[in-house]
Structure formats: C-alpha cells, structure tokens
Amino acid sequence: MGGSGTRGLIATAVTVVCAVTVLAVPGTAFADPEPGPGPSASSTPAGDKDLEAVRAKLDQLYHDAAVATDSYNAAEEKADKQSAAIVDLARKIVKGRQKLDRLKKRAGSAAAAQYRTGGLPDEAQLLLSDDPQEFLDGADRTMQGERAAKGLIGELTRTQQDLAQYAQDASAQWKELEANRKAKDTARKKIKKQISAAEQLEARLAKKEKERLAKLEEDAALKAQTTWLDSGILDEIKGKASAQGRKAVAYATAQIGKPYEWGAEGPDTYDCSGLTSQAWADAGHAIPRTSQEQWKQLKHVDVKDMRPGDLVIYFHDATHVGMYIGDGAIVHAPRPGRTVTITGAGSMPILGVVRPDA
Template sequence: MAVTALICAAVLLAAPGTAQARPLASPAEPTPQTPRSLEDVRKEIDRLYRQAARATDAYNAAEEKAKKQSRDIVKLAREVVRGQEKLDRLKAQAGAAARAQYRGGGMPPEAQLMLSDDPQQFLRGTRQVRQGQHATKGLLAELTRTQDDLKTYAADASSHWKKLDSLREKKAKAKKEIEEKIAAAEKLESKLKKEERERLRKLEEEAAYKRQKAWLDSGALTGGDRADGVGAGGKATTGQGKKAIRYATAQIGKPYEWGAEGPGSYDCSGLTSQAWAAAGRGIPRTSQEQWKRLPRVDVKDMRPGDLIIYWKDASHVGMYLGDGAMVHAPRPGRHVTMAGAGSMPILGVVRPGG
C-alpha cells in the first residue's frame, strides 16, 4: 500500500494542530449574519464547485451533441448537392427526349410505327418502342424519387438545425451557470486572509483524508490490490490500461479548466476520455455518459486503468492507479493530481478496456 501510505502521510503532515474552525469575523464587528466558520466556508465552496461540475457535464454533453449535429448537417448538405446534380441530369435527359419527339413532328413513336409499311422496320420499331417506354418510365420514376429524396434531405436538415439551436441554448445556459458558480466560490475564497486560505486548504485535505481512511477501513481493497498493474480481483491491467495510466499521470501538474480536453489543461472527464483515446479506446466525453455507457465492475474487482465515478449525480471521475490511489483533475483553481480513491463518495466503477 505504498501509494496510499504516501497520500495519507502527506495529508497528516499538512493537517493543522487543531481541527477546530474559528469564525472569520470578530464577534465585535457588526454583521447582518452570524459569522460562518472556516469549515462552513469550505462546505459552501465545495458545494458551489460541485454545482459547477454538474453544469460542466451538461455543457460538455451539449457540446458533443452539437458537434454530431453539425457533422450530420454537413453530410446532409452534401447529399442535397449530389441530389440536385442528379435531378439536373435527369431533367436534361427528359428535355432531350421531349426535343426528340418534337423533331419527329410531335407524333408519338407508337403512331409513327403504325404508319410504317416495312414489316422489318415495324418489328425493329416495336422492340425500340418498348425499350423507349421502359426507359421513359424509369426516367420519370427516378425523377420522382430524386425529388422526394431532396424533400426528405431538406426536412432532415431543418430538424437538425432546430436541434443544433436547442443545443446551443443549452450550452449557453450551462456556461452561464458554470461561470456564476465558479465566480461565487472564488469570491468566497477571496474574502479570506492568506493564513485562512492556507487553513482552508488543510481542512480540505483533512476531509479528504478522513473519507479515504474510512473507505480503506471498510475493507474495500481486500483482495491483494497492488500498484503493479494487478487489481483487487487479481486480474492484470491490459496493455491499453497501462497506456491510459501513462497518459493520465503524465498530465499531473497541469491546470483544471472546465470544458478542456488538453493538451495544456483538462476537466475531469476530459482527462479520462483523452487518456483512453491515447490508449486507442474511444469512450464517452462526460463522466455521466461514462457511467451510463461503459461496463460496470464492483469496487472490490477494480484494477488500474478503471474509472471511478463519484457523487450520486456522476459529476466527477478519476482514473484508478492501484494501491488505493487515483489521478484526476479536481476543480477550478487546482491541478491534475493524485489522490486517495476513496477521498470522495464513490458511485461506482466502470471499465473502458476489456
């Protein structure tokens, strides 16, 4: 449990001598509200950033769907162009047939055939008339189908544009919420003095350590979990899993940025999706979709490379490294880092690789 020991030791060394939080403002100072403790501030900041994380997932989901709608619209536009070109060719053929009939005095081929005195010409003409009738019917049918196809393409394109507009509205709404929540959290933190900000970070570390210790004490990792590529269930990590881990850990120290997928910054699901993409396995972009669409495994059976989904709303994700540790992009103002896998409430575990 070397990684776990390092994480726990670092948190313990950083923890303050007393966990008691004092009021931010002096009781003598007039204030319309009861002064909040530093622990209350920590919980409020955590709540705001979690709300921002949910909105980020909504933004990323709308962004992915908008990209697909845009690709579909481009594809439809190409189909419309090809369909229009085909329709123009068919109309040109129909026009040529009409001009040929006009040059024949406007008399239908059947009538011209009946007036022929030559039996051989009559027989040859009969076959040609039949072929001409078949070709004309085919031409008209193809004209009709092409016109119908163009109408369908136009209707589909209109539907896709409406969906794209709706997705843009969702993105704008989510972006506004993200920015509002982050601004509110930053405003709260900006009111703290330097020493209070330091104590706030230590309180965050303490809370994470307590959750991690409780998780480990629960026996979640019983089964011989190690940080050498072998999971709790005794199954070795695949080559893809090792590649994903190498990618994710190579990003440690890079800043969190909502909506970012690298290479300079990441949000939580941006990091995990890009890590597995680098390993040759495409996975959903958001933590909620990763939770919905990827195969689930029991926590006791997880192995390095698996993704741990956090909170009941699946608004956060990290990559399991083994030995009770994970790597993740925590939140705005933080950097990609290693942390205890149980330092947040675990919803479940999913496995991108086989």
C-alpha cells in the first residue's frame, strides 16, 4: 500500500478516536469500543503531519484518562475515610448503648431502694424523723441523693442524645460512601474507555509508524526541556534536599522500571500521584493522594526555589505530577503502557511546584 493509503489509515484511526472522545463526555452512557474494520496496517510510514495528529490525539486521550484517574483516586480516598468514620461511629454507638444500659440499671436500683423504704421519697422520710442528729445526717444524705439523681438523669439524657447523633452521623456517612462508590465506578469506566481508545489507535499503526511516533514524542519532550533549560532556570535552582526529601527521592527512584497502572500505589505498579504520595509516606510525611489535591493543599514554591523532593505539577488542571530529583530532572510514572522513569522537569507544561515538608 502506498503513502496515500497509509495516510488514509491514520485518518480513519483519528476519526474513530474522535468519535470515542465524543462518546466519553461526562454523563454520557457508552458501550465498550468495538474494533472498526479499517484497512490493514501498512509498512510504509505516514507523514510526520499525520503522526503529529495521532500524537496529539493520544496526548488528549491519556490526559482525559489522567483526569478520570484523579477523580477515581479522590473518590477512593474519601470512601476510605468515610469507611473509617463509620467504623468509629459504630464503636461509639456500641459504647453508648453499654453506658445507657449501666445508667438504666442504676436508675432501676434507685427505684427499687425507694420501694423498699415504703415508696416515700427521702425528703418525706426526713420530715418524719424526731431525732435532730438523724435529721441533720439525713438532710446531708438527701442533698447528696438529689444531686446524684439529677446527675443520673442528666447523664441518661446526654447519652441518649449522643446515640441519636451518632446514628444520624452514621447514616450521613453511609450516603456519602455510596455516592463516592458511584463516583469511583463512573471514573473507572471513563478511564477504561480512554485507555482502550488510545490502545486501539496505536494498534492501527504499522511498526515503522509506531517507531516514528515514539521518536516524535521524544523530540517534543526534548524540545520542551531544551527551551526550559535555555531560559537559564537551572542556574537559579540551587536548593538542597531536606533529610525527608532525600528519603522520598530515594524511594521514588528505586521504583524506576515498574509499570504505570491507574489507581495504583505500589509496591509493584504506580500511577503518577501514587508514586509521589507513597514516596513521601515512606519518608514519614503523609501528603494528599491525588495530584490535584497535592497542588491545592501543599505549599507552593517558585520553580527557581525548588529542591529535590519537591513535586512538580503539570498541565493547567494539575492532572500530572513528578518528583524533582535535581539537575533539571524529575522521576515520574508517565501513563499507561509506560514505566516509572526519569525525564526532564521542563518536558511538559509546568503549572507549579509544591513542597510537602515546608
């Protein structure tokens, strides 16, 4: 097949992916993608312009998968916290019921004692006493008894109120847990859809086209990194890693070569924020699970002030993160089909830098 036939093949593939992208708009139901008939792959490489279009579409698909992955991870993190809150509330309810049972027994014992004294309250029995000393002693006991009775009633009331509040809180947490389970399921479907579309697009390319596409990706990353370095930024970056930062870098770089997997936090596979969050957890400092929350919650520092261990957040919507390791490089988990690797810190559009151990 000639070059024009191959370009037609790539155009067909792009059209298929465009259609899938439209179907994957949030809130739209979709079915699993079916491979289109399409022409067979050609051994004649397509032009760079066609492959650039494919590369752009792949970037968009994997970016959309990253957005959905962040949503999935956020929903999972919330669900974990809500599950823990429900367990905590359940324990409080059990303890509260046990306390209520004890208080009721005490109240029952007080009622039984009153019955044994003829059913008269302490005040009435006190008035019937003719002995002054017995009267004084009884008055003291009566005041103590009244305080105890009031305390018992107050404790019973508070315990019952606490139990009602615990039950109400548990019900609200269950609803939130269910909502986040649904959010996770929706995000999971979107992730699988986007990755499947990307894989189908790449599968339609001939071997030489895949090789050329990989070269174009490398060239684009190198060009961006070179532009970033040519700005002279590396001359300004002189920060030294903290003790925790060095430990986080050591953990992250030890994972080099392990596959990317969305939603994964190790030890065998990682997604981008799974790698950075686990690296800092290993360094003894817990940070948010997702790149978007890392960007929102951690302290922002200027790029020129970053130091090894800091996190570099990428793209306008904070959907990717890598860890700065020095000399203008980061370690990161790139995307599906790739492994944890080192690349230039300026090879992608930088949104900003955050410092976990500020």
